[in-house]
Amino acid sequence: MKKIVKNLVLVLMLLLSSLSFAKGKLYVGTNAEFPPFEYLDKGEVVGFDIDLVKAIGEKIDMEIVIKDMAFDGLIPALEMNKIDIVIAGMTANEERKQTVNFSSPYYTANQVIILNESNEDIKTFDDLNDKLVGVVLGFTGDVVVSEMKNVKSKKYNASYAAIMELQNKKIDAIVLDSETALNYVKHNKSLKLAETSGEPEEYAIAISKKNIELLEKINKALEEIKADGTYDSLLKKHM
Numbered sequence: 001m002k003k004i005v006k007n008l009v010l011v012l013m014l015l016l017s018s019l020s021f022a023k024g025k026l027y028v029g030t031n032a033e034f035p036p037f038e039y040l041d042k043g044e045v046v047g048f049d050i051d052l053v054k055a056i057g058e059k060i061d062m063e064i065v066i067k068d069m070a071f072d073g074l075i076p077a078l079e080m081n082k083i084d085i086v087i088a089g090m091t092a093n094e095e096r097k098q099t100v101n102f103s104s105p106y107y108t109a110n111q112v113i114i115l116n117e118s119n120e121d122i123k124t125f126d127d128l129n130d131k132l133v134g135v136v137l138g139f140t141g142d143v144v145v146s147e148m149k150n151v152k153s154k155k156y157n158a159s160y161a162a163i164m165e166l167q168n169k170k171i172d173a174i175v176l177d178s179e180t181a182l183n184y185v186k187h188n189k190s191l192k193l194a195e196t197s198g199e200p201e202e203y204a205i206a207i208s209k210k211n212i213e214l215l216e217k218i219n220k221a222l223e224e225i226k227a228d229g230t231y232d233s234l235l236k237k238h239m
């Protein structure tokens with residue numbers, strides 16, 4: 001009888017220890033159409049945000065599972081518990097703060113204007129008056145351009161679609177986040193940026209309002225990542 005009890009205790013202990021070794025999964029939503037933050041490379045989602053969230057995963061001891069989806073589906077997916085967090089170069093703006101919590105910011109960007117190299121008449125945001133400007137549906141650039149009274153906008157589902165239309169002279173300009181715009185211009189000799197920039201906006205990780213504990217863990221991990229040099233090495237790698 002004693003032996004049975006001993007064996008039972010042993011089995012229980014084994015079970016418990018295997019449980020504590022199984023890492024919890026953190027489901028991370030992104031939209032891999034935003035280089036250098038997230039994009040597809042041979043079918044794999046890579047980029048600054050992806051490396052950053054993997055570093056966070058290590059700090060909080062969770063396995064990162066990336067879910068690639070449409071940008072405007074990210075916050076709804078978070079609300080429906082399909083994902084735990086969003087990292088997608090997402091600007092922590094007032095409108096979104098009504099629905100979700102944001103981590104402390106991890107990057108500062110601003111809206112810029114992308115033009116064809118040959119364009120000489122657009123220099124500032126005011127020069128966009130009476131022009132046809134491409135934006136990506138639901139991006140902050142879309143919001144900014146929609147607020148400009150005399151500017152007509154054409155909305156695209158993805159930034160590369162807008163870039164193609166600009167190159168084909170179907171639109172006069174594109175308003176997009178600075179780092180991604182720079183990335184496109186670097187890879188397309190026929191494009192340039194106007195020498196002007198909009199209001200700064202901050203990228204942060206979105207988390208459900210119901211999950212305060214996770215928010216705190218992520219903020220602590222972010223702080224460590226900034227302090228220990230990981231953040232700077234990721235900047236160097238991707239920007």
Ligand code: ARG
Nearest residue numbers: 031034088089090091139140
């Ligand atoms: N910063 C902009 C916004 O929050 C654009 C983000 C786009 N990100 C992406 N992964 N597609 O609206």
